[in-house]
Amino acid sequence: MAAPLPLSSRPARALVVWCPNWWIEAVGRTLGSKTPTLLALTRAGRVVAVSPAAADEAVTPGLRIREAQVRCPDLVVLPHDPEVDERHFAPVLRAIEKVVPHVHVSRPGTAALRITGAARFYGGEDAVAEALFDQLGDAQVADVRMAI
Numbered sequence: 001m002a003a004p005l006p007l008s009s010r011p012a013r014a015l016v017v018w019c020p021n022w023w024i025e026a027v028g029r030t031l032g033s034k035t036p037t038l039l040a041l042t043r044a045g046r047v048v049a050v051s052p053a054a055a056d057e058a059v060t061p062g063l064r065i066r067e068a069q070v071r072c073p074d075l076v077v078l079p080h081d082p083e084v085d086e087r088h089f090a091p092v093l094r095a096i097e098k099v100v101p102h103v104h105v106s107r108p109g110t111a112a113l114r115i116t117g118a119a120r121f122y123g124g125e126d127a128v129a130e131a132l133f134d135q136l137g138d139a140q141v142a143d144v145r146m147a148i
Contacts, residue, residue: 015115015125017096017132018145022109023049023080025142026088036076040068043080085109095139099131115148 019025028035039051040059047063057072069075085108096103096111100118103111118128129146136144 013115013119013125013148014112015100015118015128015132015146015148016110016112017136018147019092019109019141020143020145021049021052022089023085024051026085026108027078029088030084038072038075040065040075040077041080042077048080082108092136092139092141095135095141096132099135100128 023041024039027039027041037051037053038057038059040047040054041049042065045065047059047061047065047068049061050059050068054068054072054075057075059068059072059075063071065077069077089105089108093103093105093111096113100113100115103113105111115125115128119125122128122131125148129148132146133144
């Protein structure tokens with residue numbers, strides 16, 4: 001049996017936080033109660049994100065705008081604005097950093113962090129994930145998923 005690797009050569013463990021429909025959630029945070037239920041965000045003439053209700057009407061990312069409107073005549077089409085995504089993801093990052101510092105953002109809606117030190121502090125990786133779920137619930141993040 002091989003000897004265990006020294007701590008310095010072990011690969012770092014990371015936890016990834018993912019908000020799967022962040023672009024739609026960010027628009028919802030901007031528009032508040034005026035957010036349409038049948039919503040599609042577009043860029044360069046194509047759908048890039050859809051609300052759950054629009055997805056139920058067979059509107060999917062990648063469709064041309066006209067095709068999406070044929071599938072769902074009541075669809076509200078808005079241009080995707082990356083600045084909205086970033087602006088509304090900043091409070092989510094602050095919520096994550098209350099639990100674990102030094103978060104790496106790969107794009108708004110997806111962040112990664114090293115979990116080894118936090119796991120020692122909280123008493124395990126599951127405890128870190130639970131603390132993050134609680135913190136993100138307080139930050140009113142509608143849908144969040146995590147993987148280690």
